[in-house]
Amino acid sequence: MHIHFLDPYHAGRSPIHQLDPRVKLVLAVAFILTASLLPFGAWPSYILLLALILSIELLTEMGIAYFLKRAFLALPFMLAALPLIFTVQGTPLATFTLGAWTFTISVEGVERVASIAFKSWVSVQMAIVLASTTSFPQLLAAMRALRIPKLLVAIFGLMWRYIFVLADEALRLLRARAARSGARRDAPYKTGGTLAWRARVTGGMAGSLLVRSFERGDRIYAAMAARGYDGETRTLPLPALQTWHWLVLGAGLIIYILIWLVGALIV
Amino acid sequence: MHHTIQVHNLVFKYPDGTRALDDVSFTIAPGEKVALVGPNGAGKSTLILHLNGILRGEGQVRVAGMEVGANANLPKIRAAVGLVFQDPDDQLFSPTVFDDVAFGPLYQGLPEKEVRARVAAALAAVHMQDYAARVSHHLSVGQKKRIAIATTLSMEPEILVLDEPTAGLDPRARRDVIKLLRELPQTMLIATHDLRMVAELLPRTLVMDQGRVVADRATPALLDDEAFLLAHGLEKP
């Protein structure tokens, strides 16, 4: 059993899938930048961003539910922001005491936490749209076109190729460990060993993964060198952007600026 | 008397809905030595991972008289079933041979004296008693294979389940492993493509294809049925 389903890319022919990866990458990052630039509590702009991302999700023809379900990934991180409901000064909303401590929840604090959650939520949806409608080779081509150093892109590409191989390897190591993590039938003993022993065994697994990766790296280099690799990665460039790509890019950026203006000037 | 392995209507689906195991049923009696053959992707490895609860499907799996579905049984089942994986490097992740063979007994919480006795006995059983202090990674594939078997023997399992024990071995190492498997008294289920070994070692054969058990017959009769073998991607040895 392999874990190729890790790859979030869904092949498709929707307009979002067919958009040039360079344009898509720039628009996705600019969307997130717009969300981050908006001040706390700029709700009209937040609603516009949500409407925009929902429209884009509709256009992917993958079903909005897919995106909304995955978008809860960033939720645990909200814990870091939660204390703000007490620490931000402002109009008190509620007060309660816990032992010697008195906590005051402020309206401004609640608004700030809700703003952070909302910005994070729409941003992660855009990141999911990008990852699920753009294949990794397309992303690599976009990175190359956006002047990310070739060496780094080449390493990214090799890494992607072997992520699934090595994730399988890690999975098999975990299974082999689980298969021997047993208890005696007449068990009078405490199973599992000590914490330090468990950690050391896990370290051994990591070490074995690394050693095998070193050996694999040498073999890959030999195979690449055998085909004429000399340190330079040569690829075919992406075709030049067509007029409609520029139009989409321009329109997207203008929409972002308008949304930002609504938030920055009115609120 | 309980069956050693009892699988009833087992179904396992991948997250994308593909049926890797489709209504698999069979039983294996204590002391039996059974082959599991079939083309790549037939579901052999997936089935094996169900026998000690690493994967769980729908249907019933009972091993050594215990229900695999019940969480409370899992540790006991894992001690009762010795699973030997195809790639010994996946199984040997400790610095030395001793540490690897001691993993099972240490996990079980046995006292040090018994751990040492178990390791010595397991290494003796696979004729590798002089290798305890060696580094597993530097051994030959055949030696690694035997150490991998020893890592399960040290748990004193009732049943040995092996995935491709002879794959990738040179003729001599293959012969050594077959000899070793003949010596071991445990009930055995061996997934393999090596039909010559099956003919030599295992009186009964299960054939899997596309997630189903398509035959459960005496090995000699099965190996004579060339048309059937061919239909399921196999070849008469």
Add this chain to the structure above:
Amino acid sequence: MLSAPLAPPAMHIPDGFLSVFVAVTLWIVTIVIVAIALHRVSADLGERQVPMMGVLAAAIFAGQMLNFPVAGGTSGHLLGAALATILMGPWAAIIIMTCVLGIQGLIFQDGGLLAMGANIFNMGIVGVIVTHFVYRSVRALAGGKPWGIFVGGFLSAWLSVIIAALVTALELALSGTSPANIAVPAMGGIHILIGLGEGLITVGALAFLYFVRPDLLNVGEAKPAGASVWIAGLVVALAIALASPLASSFPDGLEWVAEQQGFLHIAQSAPYQIIPDYALPGIANKELATILAGIVGVLLVFGAAFGIAYARRKDRAPQAASRTLN
């Protein structure tokens, strides 16, 4: 059981949690340092290292799946910055961690895109630098004896996690998305424990490597020269690790927080005061703006639905054509 192949999200900052000021500053710092690292790696190591770094980045990514049960359903994981540094040296490790964190953010949304600069900075750069300082110092102290590998490995892995977490907490505080007097001690405290797991796993991995491939650890190599510099680095690192959580839990720490928030206020309000009085005519009040936003939103969704219908119709035509040919 094996359903979470990704690293614990404790330290991967998602988008929305950093102010643009903090995020962009850290992107710039990260780009500069990664560019230097790329330069150094291609000068020092040569083309042989390209496949090696790709595979090791994949190995660190996969290695983060390896876990061990701790207590109450929690488990210890590997982050891997320390191992990468010890095996490949600081420059290659920075590139490897950049790739790991880049893929995690870009493909798996483990950490944001705008926040990626910060995430690479915290885990890929700070983590690597701390490891390098601490590990080299301890190795030098040990004078080539093997204990230096294991003690150095443990301390460097542990401290790299703690300090990366503290830096993360400071960034959140600076962004106004987490109060410093709570975030710094909380993140620090949790990662003092999480870091222990990292340290123990790293030692286990180093023990395996020590037996199997001692050549990868440069066993016996020690640089006595400059040891004092490294020891100073170690002392500073320890001081940061121990002092930050303490400092911010003292009452005096609150003054420091107030200062930070004052600074924050200036930093944050600046971009919005560029055009302070030019409110758009007609949508000067908040309620009206909200209604208008709602209308535009509905139009956008409607437009998208229309777009789908249009795209579908266009797709169907060639399919129908090919069907008749078959």
